[in-house]
Amino acid sequence: MSARGFLRPPLRLLRRLGLLERRCAHCLTPFTPLHGEAFCPHCLPLLAPYQGTACPRCGLPPASPGDTDAPSVPCGHCLADPPPWESIRVYGLYQGALRDCLLRLKFSGELALAAPLGGLLAQRLQACPPPCPAPDCVLAVPQHPDHLRERGYNQAHELAAALCRELRLPLRHDLLHRTRRVQPQAGLDAARRVANVRNSFSASPHQLADAHCWLLDDVMTTGSTARAACSALREAGAASITLLVMARTPSR
Ligand SMILES: [Zn+2]
Ligand SMILES: [Zn+2]
Incomplete structure (x- = not known):
């Protein structure tokens, strides 16, 4: 010895x-x-990842449990109105322990939860990598500066920072911005969610042109926020977007 x-x-x-x-x-x-x-x-x-059947574009599980044997095909919503991202990786469903952790991270200031949750997402991405090319940059869905000042942190950014530390990827917080403050999406119906976030993001065209991006959000419900953010990235010239979602509500 x-x-x-x-x-x-x-x-x-x-x-x-x-x-x-x-x-x-x-x-x-x-x-x-x-x-x-x-x-x-x-x-x-x-806190195990969801591995059941889901729409490959928006991550939505089938509406009825009887559909779980069906191959992953786009849901009717995505067929009618394809989302502005190429691929999606959802860690889990917004329920149980994962929902509890995300609520505490977002509303109770328990920032210590970001690293282990980001670590779980990193493990999932290593086991099940997105089909798009390796990302040039990782972004988190941003908050409006006023909102950020009030809360003191952006939970999506904290998760993305933990993910980037694990996977040694560049996190960029300077490429996508909220240009206006919006009402909280919770409590709004689907149509009002779309109107609420429309044109509320801007992205930097010089640095995003031809870039392969990962965009992370903590929770996805109807997908209207992700659609608005990705539309801004797309307008700025992003070559591909993989949407990363920590938790997906099981229904819209
Ligand atoms: Zn879908
Ligand atoms: Zn425990």
Whole structure:
């Protein structure tokens, strides 16, 4: 044994002394991670990625459970009005433990949840990479500067930053902007959501021309915000857009 190995305390002893314990990022129960994971053995399975059938354009699962054997084909909404992105990767459905984590990240200032959630998304993308070319830049759906000042952070940006650290990708917060403040989308019907966010983004054409982009949002419901943001990227000349969504509502 080398002198260095001799001096290093054995892992078993550190575990027995509780020195490797951490609190689960979701339920806060102390546990000893075996591989550096942030969630306890009870919570980790509750945060497993959704791997069922879904629309390949908007990530929407089939309306009835009987449809789950059907191959992934675009839903009627996407066939009638194709979205302005090439591909989508949805981590999970907006329910249960994932919904709880995202609500706490967004509304309770629990920024410590961003790194483990971004890490889960990074693992999912490594296991199931998007079909588009590797991204030149990663962006998060931005907030209006007034909104950002009030909340103090943008949860989508925090998730994107964690993802980019894991995958060593360039995060850009200077290429896509909110040009006007909009009402919260929650509580609006689909048509009013579209009108609410229409023309509310601007993108930098000089740096986005021919760029392959990943755009991340924390939650997707009708997709109207993502459509408005991606339309701005498209107008700025983006070559391809992969939309990354941490959680998708199971229905519009
Ligand atoms: Zn837990
Ligand atoms: Zn669809």
